[in-house]
Amino acid sequence: MIEEKDVKHIANLARLELTDEEVKKFSSQLGSILEHVANMSELDTSKVKPTAHAVALSNVLREDKVNHEVSREKALSNAPEEEEGAFKVPRIV
């Protein structure tokens, strides 16, 4: 179990709005998943380096020039709302 207030806090960080029922459900389900993954703490990893990627690649750079262009029209083609060639969103403040 993780506490319901923690579930609500995490939901806010993830920009999710959960119903009371979902909060209850996740508090028990996430709790049991976290309990399962806790077996990792049995391992002494003090001398182990973390792996962020399956293949160690150094920074991949390219020449700083435009070589792939998505037209404004295409970029906006899936916009829920647009105005004057820009994405429109509700009031911010």
Added chain:
Amino acid sequence: MLHTLPAHELNKKLDAKEISSEELSAAINKRIEEVEPKVEAYNSLTGEGTIAIKDNICIDGTKTTCSSKILENYVAIYDATVVKKLKAAGAIFTGKTNLDEFAMGSSTENSAFKVTKNPWDLQRVPGGSSGGSAAAVAAGECVAALGSDTGGSIRQPAALCGVVGMKPTYGLVSRYGLVAFASSLDQIGPITKDVTDCANLLQIIAGHDAMDSTSLNVEIPDYNQALTADIKGLKVGIVKELTAEGIAEGVRQVITDSVKKLEEAGAVVGEVSLPHLDYALSAYYIIAPSEASSNLARFDGVRYGYRAEAEDLLEMYKKSRSEGFGEEVKRRIMLGTYALSAGYYEAYYGQAQKVRTLITGDFKKAFEQYDVLVSPASPTVAFKIGEKTADPLQMYLSDITTIPVNLAGIPAISLPVGLSEGLPVGFQIMGKHLDEATVLKSAYALEQLVQFNAQPNL
């Protein structure tokens, strides 16, 4: 019965002018009309073509929904690199196949639109998350398909549907145009009727791509040349941890029989232990949701996808995401956000990354002794629809045999080798980093030895 033939045999008929490409396309389309109402493998259909594409891979001008309400009306504005390569090779697409929402699941039951059925038993799941692609190949609703594999999403459904599925080495196939789930684990791969088709399809889609900065700049060998049945002296390691407890008895029996056949054909078989595999599932279910929580932050209702009515921006984000995402996706975003949040990062995400190093090390060590490692591709045959939906952890456990491969970034294939309870059993062959050739060779040899010719009765 054109719909039962693999692509390399159809190509011979096309070359000999026994059939035309129009006739082939019409035959596949007819088959789709007959069986799609029962199987429900597709999210959208074109009415022509032979190759199916998982609905999380972009085809320019076509809906790419990820089987999510949040992308229900999203129309891709470019071709994925794999799609571009297939088009250049002359491929025509049958449509987009169903998946667990954002590829998160092992049964395709997490689709927001429909539940795809296993062609071998319509009461059972096709596996997931590429369940639509695997079911379409098994049912003859396409000649071959593409899937994506983050923790087994190609190999497990291929196993459950009795077809061939391969996850290539991480970085061999460009991910450009694949909707990201867990970027350090995701890889696109073929789902086909046999190993020869798998090699040929991989040949087309593999290769460096400047549009994917994690794509490997390596020479691609001729995979077809690897398809010889000569495995004399091939060193085969049975992974102890993946054949022990938790594997259904019937599955174990079929796998053991196949290993015997490899041995009779001259392979040198031994048992190998990968001691950290017991922690693989834990590491995966921290790493994958963590990456997912970050990747899925882009679905905010601003540039594309579902937008809910709201008074201000924050409310719009929250409502759009809460109404647009399904339960499993929310669960994984929550889990990932938790694992990455202040105070928990080191204990969960940091530790999982270190465990990943240990697992990769286990594989490296095993490959010093063996050319390939083998195991079942799934601990059980296809399970019943609804059987595991109530308990997410039980569902996660069905990925236990496939997940370690993604963590290590190595290639692996599943091919059908027999039946248990009348349902297909998939045999997994894992190879060294970038050694697809040996994986394909071993799979081809085994395919010749087992002669799996059973077909689903639809």
